[in-house]
Amino acid sequence: MSDPISNIEGDIRVNGTLSCDGDLIIDGQLEGELSVKGNLTITEIGNVGANTEASYLSVAGKLKGEISAEKGVLIKSTASVLGPIDTSEIIIEDGADYSGAINMNVELPKNL
Amino acid sequence: MPQTTIGKSLLLEGELKGKDGLIIAGKIKGSVEVSGALSVEKEAVVKADIKASNVKISGEVKGDISSTGNVHYMENCSVTGNTTTSRILIEDGATIKGSVHINI
Amino acid sequence: MSKKVQENITTFHKDISFNGKVVGDEKIIIAGHIEGSLKTSQDLTIEKSGTVKADIISSNLILNGTLVGNVNSKGVVTITKSGRMVGDIKSKNIIINAGAQYKGTILTKANSKLNSPQKRSANKNSRLKTKR
Numbered sequence: 001m002s003d004p005i006s007n008i009e010g011d012i013r014v015n016g017t018l019s020c021d022g023d024l025i026i027d028g029q030l031e032g033e034l035s036v037k038g039n040l041t042i043t044e045i046g047n048v049g050a051n052t053e054a055s056y057l058s059v060a061g062k063l064k065g066e067i068s069a070e071k072g073v074l075i076k077s078t079a080s081v082l083g084p085i086d087t088s089e090i091i092i093e094d095g096a097d098y099s100g101a102i103n104m105n106v107e108l109p110k111n112l
Numbered sequence: 113m114p115q116t117t118i119g120k121s122l123l124l125e126g127e128l129k130g131k132d133g134l135i136i137a138g139k140i141k142g143s144v145e146v147s148g149a150l151s152v153e154k155e156a157v158v159k160a161d162i163k164a165s166n167v168k169i170s171g172e173v174k175g176d177i178s179s180t181g182n183v184h185y186m187e188n189c190s191v192t193g194n195t196t197t198s199r200i201l202i203e204d205g206a207t208i209k210g211s212v213h214i215n216i
Numbered sequence: 217m218s219k220k221v222q223e224n225i226t227t228f229h230k231d232i233s234f235n236g237k238v239v240g241d242e243k244i245i246i247a248g249h250i251e252g253s254l255k256t257s258q259d260l261t262i263e264k265s266g267t268v269k270a271d272i273i274s275s276n277l278i279l280n281g282t283l284v285g286n287v288n289s290k291g292v293v294t295i296t297k298s299g300r301m302v303g304d305i306k307s308k309n310i311i312i313n314a315g316a317q318y319k320g321t322i323l324t325k326a327n328s329k330l331n332s333p334q335k336r337s338a339n340k341n342s343r344l345k346t347k348r
Contacts, residue, residue, distance in 0.1 A: 092312040094292075099323050106302050106317040111249060112269050112284050113263075119226040119242045126236010126252055132229045142236055 014050075024054075026061075040069075044078050057087075115148065120155055134164070136171075149181070152189070167197075169206075176210075183212075224258075230265040244274075246281075259291070264298045277307075279316075286320075 005023045012018075014032030023038035026046040033051050034040070040054035046061035057069040060076040067073065067085045075081050077095035084101040092098055115133040118124060122138035133148030136156045143160045144150065150164035156171035166181035169189040177183060177191070182199035185191060185206035195212045202208070225243045228234065233249040240256045247263040253270050254260065260274035266281035276291035279299035287293055289307035297315035304321045312318055 089314070090312055090316075090318065091314050092310055094309070094311050096311075097324060098310065101321040102318055104317060104319050106300050106319045108284065108300060108302070109267055109282055112267055112282060113227055113229055113245070113247055116229040116232045116248070117225070117227050119224065119240065121242045122226050122238065122240035122244075124234065124236060124238055126234060128232070128234045128236075130229065130232030130248065132231045134232070138226070138240070146232070 018050075034065075042079075044076075118156075128160075154188075161193075228266075230263070262299075271303075 005025060006020050007025045007027065008030055009027045011029040014030065017033040017035050018030070019035040021037045024036045025041045025043065026048055027043050029047045031049045034048070034053065036054040039056045039058070040052065042048055042059045042061045042063055044060040048063045049065060051066040052063065053068045055069065056071040057067065058074040058076070059079040059081055061078070062080045064082045066083050069087045072089040073085055073087045075092045075096045075098055077093040080097040082099055084103065086103045088104060090102060090104060115135060116130065117135045118138045118140065120137045124138070124140045124142065126142045128140065128142065129145040131147050133150065134144070134146050135151045135153065136158060137153040139157045141159045144158065145163040147165060149166040150162060151168045152158055152171045152173055154170045158172065159174045161175040162173065163178045165179065167177055167179045168184045168186065169191060170186040172190045174192045176193045177195040179197035182201065183195055183197045185200070185202045185208060187203040187205040190207045192209045194210045196215065198215050200212060200214060225245065226240060227245045228248040228250065230247040236252045238250070238252065238254045241258065242256065243258045244254065244256050244260045245263065246261070246266040246268060249267045251269045255273040257275060259276040260272060261278040262268055262281040262283060264280045268283045268285065270285045272285060272287045274289055277287055277289050277293045279295045279301055281298065282300040284302050286304045287307065291307065292309045292311060293305050293307045294311040295301055295316040295318055296313045299316045302319045306323045308325055310322055310324055
């Protein structure tokens with residue numbers, strides 16, 4: 001059986017960490033701490049204020065917090081993201097809003 | 113890509129060097145050393161010693177010129193400095209203040 | 217052989233290197249190596265072979281090559297697939313393509329869409345459900 005996909009709609013306030021072993025889709029509002037072992041998707045109407053840890057993160061809505069995504073991050077054109085990101089690869093689409101520090105490995109040539 | 117072109121509005125202060133040719137239409141202060149041909153355009157002002165293969169000067173140069181090829185002083189160019197080369201061609205109206213050594 | 221100078225574009229060929237200050241009012245394309253500082257009121261493109269160690273002030277910036285330095289752009293900064301950058305970016309907007317590598321702090325003017333989520337206690341209509 002494949003990992004279950006969880007879905008948040010409406011407003012959730014979490015005191016403590018919301019953790020999820022599989023994938024998670026957020027369609028509503030969430031505040032708290034987020035730890036997702038699988039892929040985390042914040043849809044266009046999603047609004048998250050949380051330090052967030054996920055395997056892969058895709059944001060089309062709002063996200064504010066410290067972000068860590070081992071496999072990669074996709075900030076879509078409708079997204080608005082604020083906070084540092086620690087990851088291995090990132091895509092920021094045209095029209096997306098992002099401000100923060102991005103930490104990723106950069107291979108530099110010998111002459112720099 | 114065409115050879116390196118320093119456009120009219122540009123001001124460079126520093127060392128420019130390389131293996132290719134060079135067209136200068138802007139201003140350079142410092143040094144220029146290329147293994148290819150160099151053209152100093154009419155509007156250019158070069159305050160630098162120049163090393164190149166062939167050199168064509170239509171603008172202003174204040175510095176010494178060292179050419180492994182030939183140096184062509186165009187009409188109305190202005191050169192203040194010493195030239196060392198193996199062949200020269202001077203157009204009518206060129207101004208040269210300095211010595212020209214032609215090596216054979 | 218005489219060449220017509222393209223008055224509006226400055227290009228640095230890949231076999232050329234410059235160490236020092238560059239200031240201009242035209243488009244600049246860099247395929248070679250530049251160290252120092254770069255300032256233009258127009259667009260700047262660093263080609264795949266370009267290696268730049270300099271702070272840059274420009275209009276739009278396209279990075280296909282490697283940049284170590286801070287960018288202050290009036291327009292959009294785009295880091296493409298082959299782009300590699302370490303440094304901070306201040307610009308109107310930023311686009312990072314798949315395959316790009318970037319490390320630094322980004323500050324865009326447009327971060328006004330973001331509002332804090334409203335603080336509300338969980339209500340009956342909230343659902344946290346698990347699909348299997």
